Amino acid sequence: MIEEGNSTISILRQCKILGVPRSSFYYKPVEKGDSDIKAMNLIDEIFTKYPFYGRRKINKYLCKIEDMQISIKKVDRLIRLMELQAIYLKKNLSIRNLEHKKYPYLLSGMDISEVNQVWNTDINYIRLVKNFVYLCALIEWHSRYILSWKLSNTLDTAICLEALEEALKRGKPRIFNTDRGSQFSRNEFTNRLLIEDVEISMDGRGHALDNIFVERFWRSLKYENIYPNSYETFLDTKIGISYYFRFYNNDRPHKTLDYNTQELVHWKRNTTPGGLHEDYFSLNGLRSSEACSHVMHS
Structure with missing residues (x-):
């Protein structure tokens, strides 16, 4: 049993003993709406095929080719969530701290x-x-x-x-x-x-x-x-x-x-x-x- 107040230490210790990665222990199904998952999967396919596409081209592709009603703001949000970066020379290659x-x-x-x-x-x-x-x-x-x-x-x-x-x-x-x-x-x-x-x-x-x-x-x-x-x-x-x-x-x-x-x-x-x-x-x-x-x- 994991004692209250020492849960983090106990979890880390148990994961180490069992050889289980900590990230796997904490895994929970990602809860996103069906429309978001569908859009993200299509964005993934588009980006995999055309890794040089930015958010504007991906948005146009979804709207015209996939006949999806989706705003560029939503596409931008999903791309950031997916950590995708188009392959071309640009000012900011990644989200920095x-x-x-x-x-x-x-x-x-x-x-x-x-x-x-x-x-x-x-x-x-x-x-x-x-x-x-x-x-x-x-x-x-x-x-x-x-x-x-x-x-x-x-x-x-x-x-x-x-x-x-x-x-x-x-x-x-x-x-x-x-x-x-x-x-x-x-x-x-x-x-x-x-x-x-x-x-x-x-x-x-x-x-x-x-x-x-x-x-x-x-x-x-x-x-x-x-x-x-x-x-x-x-x-x-x-x-x-x-x-x-x-x-x-x-x-x-x-x-x-x-x-x-x-x-x-x-x-x-x-x-x-x-x-x-x-x-x-x-x-x-x-x-x-x-x-x-x-x-x-x-």
């Missing part, structure tokens, strides 16, 4: 050619049938390997820290790059990186296009897993995404990696110019077709 320290952008002109040279993290809206959740993913920039991820119904620093702690068990980057959103600029997050002697880089004006490969990753996730499966519950979503990330890292060849996989490049196992090593599938237990089957039926 002026009290948090901002770090310079360190990647200009840098040749990112080594594993663990740069890590990057981002948060995205993930739709359910009647609700929605947020997904934080931490990506190794050179190999495109998904180091860790956390799912939550709340948009706060907690899931970002949990993803970071899990990733740090697998290695450490020289540079950690994020946008200037409040989840990543809070002292709790940046101090954790400083303790590990990691240089912090934050996107600033003129660097929106540097994260295009991250947007392509979100697009792959949604088109290949989220949209086809139409998850109804938090648990179903978590299980389905878990299968997909295993497939994405271990079985899905990547064109920019010479058709090797993220797993092979990240851990430097048997990478070969022009394709997969002949013993690759035996290293992973599941063949690509089997992984796809698990993902699509999860």
Whole structure:
């Protein structure tokens, strides 16, 4: 039983003992009106297909193509709730907290050619049938390997820290790059990186296009897993995404990696110019077709 007055301490302790992320413990279904959920899901589809669309174009698309009566003010409110940012050069790339320290952008002109040279993290809206959740993913920039991820119904620093702690068990980057959103600029997050002697880089004006490969990753996730499966519950979503990330890292060849996989490049196992090593599938237990089957039926 949780004693009154010590509930927060008890919950944290129980989550740690059971190995349950705190954000999952606090999960409650997101209660939004059906019209808002429908609009948000359409906005998600539009933005995934056209990540360069801003609120005005999305509003016009909803009104003319989807025949929806929705004001630009409502579209703007939902876009902010979903934490979407169009990919184009603009004055303000993210919602900031002026009290948090901002770090310079360190990647200009840098040749990112080594594993663990740069890590990057981002948060995205993930739709359910009647609700929605947020997904934080931490990506190794050179190999495109998904180091860790956390799912939550709340948009706060907690899931970002949990993803970071899990990733740090697998290695450490020289540079950690994020946008200037409040989840990543809070002292709790940046101090954790400083303790590990990691240089912090934050996107600033003129660097929106540097994260295009991250947007392509979100697009792959949604088109290949989220949209086809139409998850109804938090648990179903978590299980389905878990299968997909295993497939994405271990079985899905990547064109920019010479058709090797993220797993092979990240851990430097048997990478070969022009394709997969002949013993690759035996290293992973599941063949690509089997992984796809698990993902699509999860």
